[in-house]
Amino acid sequence: MDASVISRFLISTEIPLLPGDTAMWLALHAGWAIVLGSGMLLLAGKLATAYRWSMTLLVVLWTLSPGTVSPAYWLGLAFQSPSLASDVICLGWLLRSVRRRRETAYLPPQWDPRALKILWATGIALGWCLLLDTLALFQFSLYACGFGASAFAVVLAAAASLWLLMGSAASALPLAVLALFALSRLPTGNVWDALLDPGLWLALQIGCLLSVVRRLWAARSLSAATRA
Amino acid sequence: MSARSPGFRLACAVVLCSMLLLLDRLPRAPSLAEAKAVWPLAVKLPAAGVPVLMAQGRIPVPADTPVAHASSLLALPASHPSALLAFWFAGSSESAADVQIAASHFDRATQQWSAARFVVNRHAMAERLGFGLRRLGNPVAWRDRQGRIHLFVVATGLGGWAAARILHLRQSNRGEDFAALSFDAERVLPLSWLWNESFLVRTAPLPLKDGGMVLPVHFEMGIKYPVGLRFDASGGFLGMVRISSRKYLLQPTLLMENESSWLALMRVQCPDGKVAVAQTLDGGRSWADLPDLTLRNPDSSVAGLALAPGQMFLAHNSLANSRAVLDLSASADGRNWVLAQALAHGTGYDEYSYPALAWVDDGLWVSYTDRRQAIAWQRFSFSTATR
Numbered sequence: 001m002d003a004s005v006i007s008r009f010l011i012s013t014e015i016p017l018l019p020g021d022t023a024m025w026l027a028l029h030a031g032w033a034i035v036l037g038s039g040m041l042l043l044a045g046k047l048a049t050a051y052r053w054s055m056t057l058l059v060v061l062w063t064l065s066p067g068t069v070s071p072a073y074w075l076g077l078a079f080q081s082p083s084l085a086s087d088v089i090c091l092g093w094l095l096r097s098v099r100r101r102r103e104t105a106y107l108p109p110q111w112d113p114r115a116l117k118i119l120w121a122t123g124i125a126l127g128w129c130l131l132l133d134t135l136a137l138f139q140f141s142l143y144a145c146g147f148g149a150s151a152f153a154v155v156l157a158a159a160a161s162l163w164l165l166m167g168s169a170a171s172a173l174p175l176a177v178l179a180l181f182a183l184s185r186l187p188t189g190n191v192w193d194a195l196l197d198p199g200l201w202l203a204l205q206i207g208c209l210l211s212v213v214r215r216l217w218a219a220r221s222l223s224a225a226t227r228a
Numbered sequence: 229m230s231a232r233s234p235g236f237r238l239a240c241a242v243v244l245c246s247m248l249l250l251l252d253r254l255p256r257a258p259s260l261a262e263a264k265a266v267w268p269l270a271v272k273l274p275a276a277g278v279p280v281l282m283a284q285g286r287i288p289v290p291a292d293t294p295v296a297h298a299s300s301l302l303a304l305p306a307s308h309p310s311a312l313l314a315f316w317f318a319g320s321s322e323s324a325a326d327v328q329i330a331a332s333h334f335d336r337a338t339q340q341w342s343a344a345r346f347v348v349n350r351h352a353m354a355e356r357l358g359f360g361l362r363r364l365g366n367p368v369a370w371r372d373r374q375g376r377i378h379l380f381v382v383a384t385g386l387g388g389w390a391a392a393r394i395l396h397l398r399q400s401n402r403g404e405d406f407a408a409l410s411f412d413a414e415r416v417l418p419l420s421w422l423w424n425e426s427f428l429v430r431t432a433p434l435p436l437k438d439g440g441m442v443l444p445v446h447f448e449m450g451i452k453y454p455v456g457l458r459f460d461a462s463g464g465f466l467g468m469v470r471i472s473s474r475k476y477l478l479q480p481t482l483l484m485e486n487e488s489s490w491l492a493l494m495r496v497q498c499p500d501g502k503v504a505v506a507q508t509l510d511g512g513r514s515w516a517d518l519p520d521l522t523l524r525n526p527d528s529s530v531a532g533l534a535l536a537p538g539q540m541f542l543a544h545n546s547l548a549n550s551r552a553v554l555d556l557s558a559s560a561d562g563r564n565w566v567l568a569q570a571l572a573h574g575t576g577y578d579e580y581s582y583p584a585l586a587w588v589d590d591g592l593w594v595s596y597t598d599r600r601q602a603i604a605w606q607r608f609s610f611s612t613a614t615r
Binding site (some may be wrong): 007013015016017018024025027028066067068072073074075076077078079080092118130131133134135136139141143144149152153156157160162163167175178182183188189190192193194197198 | 236237238241244245248249251252253255256259260279354355356357358359360361362385386413414415416418419420421422423424426447449450451453464465466467468469470472475
């Protein structure tokens with residue numbers, strides 16, 4: 001690959017494919033309905049099942065309603081649409097909860113911890129790269145590359161490789177997101193917006209921080225117990 | 229071959245990836261040709277031509293709007309009953325919740341500006357988009373190949389101007405009737421991963437030979453850097469390229485030197501700033517910073533227009549620390565500028581700022597914010613010679 005090919009890729013002269021306005025309107029409401037619905041289900045975890053699901057359904061319907069009454073109207077003002085990755089993760093969580101409710105004997109498959117760790121670390125690293133790129137700290141524009149077919153191909157190859165190597169449900173998550181993106185171009189036509197939003201990125205970092213704190217706490221307790 | 233075997237997974241991955249790549253590649257246009265700018269003038273002005281003031285005044289503002297700011301001029305074709313349209317934002321104060329985008333047109337028959345009317349309301353646009361818009365500002369107008377007007381407007385999210393996004397609007401009515409002029413929200417331009425925030429528009433686009441244009445915008449959360457956005461002949465977004473690597477430049481205005489070589493002149497946000505310059509030699513694909521001009525810039529927007537080879541004009545505030553003086557300068561090369569006309573000279577805290585330029589009916593039109601209360605305009609003529 002000669003320098004001009006790299007240069008063309010980095011300054012992104014490929015024509016973007018953007019989603020239509022109706023699709024964006026629907027994605028905004030449906031995306032936030034999924035995210036808020038799963039959040040409600042999580043928050044109402046200690047309530048009786050009927051209450052938990054009623055409240056979840058209420059939140060979903062409320063978010064899907066048009067106009068200023070919908071939380072999506074105000075969340076969109078501040079945060080635009082959630083990424084497809086956030087939607088897929090939250091939808092997966094919702095569907096898993098539905099299955100657990102229906103089949104009491106059903107044991108959900110354990111997420112592959114190795115794949116999760118890789119996705120977690122990649123998400124955090126990608127978020128930092130995109131943030132630094134937004135602040136123009138790179139010579140090229142990483143975000144602008146996300147509109148091009150080359151970036152999509154590279155990310156697709158990486159996602160397929162992860163799934164080939166791991167073969168677990170968790171490792172197929174990026175492939176599922178990319179498939180949805182190729183079909184819909186949502187939420188913005190930029191592959192980075194489909195893979196990660198700043199909210200998900202913050203959640204990944206908070207999760208990582210909590211995990212470290214928990215481990216340190218456990219190690220401290222263990223050493224205290226050993227000393228005793 | 230079992231469903232979990234590596235061979236099966238490889239086959240699945242190859243099939244899936246091939247399908248997704250096709251799905252991504254097929255609807256895309258084959259390639260993006262190099263952008264080539266076009267001159268607005270079919271004739272060349274005399275080399276020593278001095279602009280002569282022909283008319284001036286204030287554009288009528290809508291009732292009960294004490295604040296008017298950031299005008300944009302749109303030249304209309306000779307067959308149109310109006311010579312040009314002016315857009316600006318107006319309301320009870322800058323950033324007030326009641327700010328809307330106002331417009332007026334200059335009628336060729338009466339040689340008068342029409343009464344202004346509001347053409348963009350944030351609530352109507354928010355309803356169309358499905359999410360709220362807190363404030364509107366800085367309209368920039370452009371006419372596509374089909375004659376439809378596009379407006380690019382700053383719309384804030386959660387926060388002030390630094391949390392702004394660029395809203396792309398498209399004319400929704402057909403015909404040339406100003407009274408029916410209305411817009412639909414097309415989309416918020418996807419320009420940043422960070423909730424798409426902190427991109428603003430202010431200055432006029434550079435028209436291209438293919439009917440498209442390059443819209444200069446800037447990022448302004450903490451640091452400031454300029455970006456060029458490319459659009460096709462119908463207003464479709466084609467991509468973005470950073471104009472400068474410096475982190476204190478905003479509101480670029482584009483001047484063509486020839487069809488592929490352009491200059492971006494920029495507002496500077498630093499003490500004792502001089503107008504900053506960047507240059508592209510490949511139609512906006514890549515840019516390089518040049519040494520600053522000798523023109524002072526008191527952290528204030530500039531507006532440039534290249535009419536013909538070697539004939540560039542720049543409206544700019546020329547004092548070091550005040551927007552009380554607005555001048556029009558001329559240049560043959562975009563680097564060396566001489567004063568061509570004084571546009572507005574005030575004192576103390578007077579503000580004459582945010583100029584816009586347009587070439588219509590053999591005249592150079594200038595509009596600017598007049599003490600944040602009104603939009604003033606001036607028209608200059610030149611005697612022309614056939615190129």
